[in-house]
Amino acid sequence: MTTLLEDEALELARELIRIESVNTGVAAEIGDGETRAARYVQERLAEVGIASELVEARQGRGSVVARLRGSDRSAGALLVHAHLDVVPVEEADWSHPPFGAEIHDGYLYGRGAVDMKNYAGTILAVARHYVREGIVPRRDIVLAFLADEETGGVWGASWLVDNRPDLFQGVTEALSEVGGFSVPLTGRDDRRAYLVATAEKGVAWATLTARGHAAHGSRPTDDNAVVRLAQAVAEIGGHRFPVHRTAALQRFLDVFGEARGLAFSDETLADDIASLGFVSSLVDASTRNTVTPTVLGGGHKTNIIPAEAFTRVDIRILPGQDEAVRQHLRDVARDDVAIREGRWWSATEASVDAPIIDVFQEAITAFDPDGVVVPYLLQASTDNKHFARLGIRGYGFVPLRVAPDFDVFGQFHAADERIAVDALHFSARVTEQILRTA
Structure with missing residues (x-):
């Protein structure tokens, strides 16, 4: 039986997938999808009393930022971010509607199911869960739902860093894509490594x-x-x-x-x-x-x-x-x-021995006792490169326990992009502990 947190993470991810926030990279083709997704997030935050600010760097390119206060005022804040834009689709290549957010054989299909409306829905669900349950995280949590990552973040993270650094005051570390998914550690099914992008x-x-x-x-x-x-x-x-x-x-x-x-x-x-x-x-x-x-x-x-x-x-x-x-x-x-x-x-690089790695490991162990968190270097780049200009150390860790032959990275920008529903539920449970205890 699933919890309300898990159910909401799934439902919010599905609702976000249904908002066609496609980013073609062509200025003349900018629609209002990213701003509509940002407004949806803002409304879901407001429903539980979380104040947020919607910033539209240019028409159609909306981002939302909110801050949850932590109990330890001396601790640096943690930025948790997800982008709301997605890459284009060739609908003829898909077995199921790319913006239908349909569930088939235990998998959620849709553009953004992995990259990365799954995580946007998850962290939105966790924030709502904290308010409902009266949970106060250890440190301030800054939630950022960002535009334009798929074409470099120019009108999303980069613009905010240049023009609204006040939104990230006190932030020392950031958490986002691409990592956290499980891969076979031993080559068999018995143990899993959960990769964390420290660089x-x-x-x-x-x-x-x-x-x-x-x-x-x-x-x-x-x-x-x-x-x-x-x-x-x-x-x-x-x-x-x-x-x-x-x-x-x-x-x-x-x-x-x-x-x-x-x-x-x-x-x-x-x-x-x-x-x-x-x-x-x-x-x-x-x-x-x-x-x-x-x-x-x-x-x-x-x-x-x-x-x-x-x-x-x-x-x-x-x-x-x-x-x-x-x-x-x-x-x-x-x-x-x-x-x-x-x-x-330029590349970004954070310590492979930082205390937050132990937080990841403790959260994974709570729900997968045989799981091992392993640093790796991401061959691509994320919005963490922009936040690094503010001295923020970035990590990629979206926890997903998947089948040993399921290549999560292979889902990025692919036709029939999908994620197992039970992996998304796992993500909600682990993410909730990470953000509460980090």
Whole structure:
């Protein structure tokens, strides 16, 4: 039999999924979905007497922030945040309506079921539970339901950090995606590891442009921009940065190495990681910096040598590796190719031994005695990168106990995005203890 907390977490998540807060990344296509979702959250908070502030950085991009007072006035506040926007869908690829929030065979289907209206519904349910039961958490809890994370958080977390830092006064740590989901620890079904993202790769974009002089295709030139660019793209695509063992990666390798009898030595690292099954895709990308060409352009007519060609690259940076990546780009570009940086957000890194990790472990143990909380480095980035500018240490931990072959990370941005209902109930129970005792 489920509790009111668990029932509300599910129902609130379903209601949020039904609000089509799609973020296409195209300014002209901004609808009112994110603000409607924010108003829904604000109304559910107001029903139990929780005051909040809705901030609309631009029309349609609404965020809601509220603060629950804690009992220990000397403790730093904890920011708990979830984004309300979701990525677009190709409805033909879905077995069930992407905004129907339907439940089939024990799974809740819908865009945002994992990324991340499940958590928005959960923390909203926990806040309402505290008021109903007269529970006062140990420290102040700042709840933030944010717009625009799916296109970088420019009009959500980043805007709030730049323009409304007062909303986060006294906050020392933040809790959000991507982590908390269980994966097999031993390779069997008997023990589970719950991954906590204590670090995130930085994300940056850059454009490399080669220039020459335009000419007729029948008269090849020595400064063909396409050729120069192609050489740089081939070098970027073929380069593998060296392995860099961050604290989060090393802790993950230590725990999984002991559990599975793997050495994770420099010589065996690639094979040992590959043996982890679907978990390997999470870990492998966290071992090194990556620079990936994603867009190519140049020329418009086959018989004309263009004066310019360009490529855009997606860059993912380990903590402390910004200059190493920039130097690599300079080495590749040499004097032939110009580099223009776009967005550049550095990696974030928090301690793998912080007291809050023990809080996560205690909460997991209460509901899964065999569960082990294990730090890892997230190869993507979240809104924690923006809050880091305020000195806030970010962690990714949305607790979900799932079947051993269920790849939670594989649900992000996927068709038929879904989460088991019992995993969401588990999330509500564990999250309630974390926020109460952190």
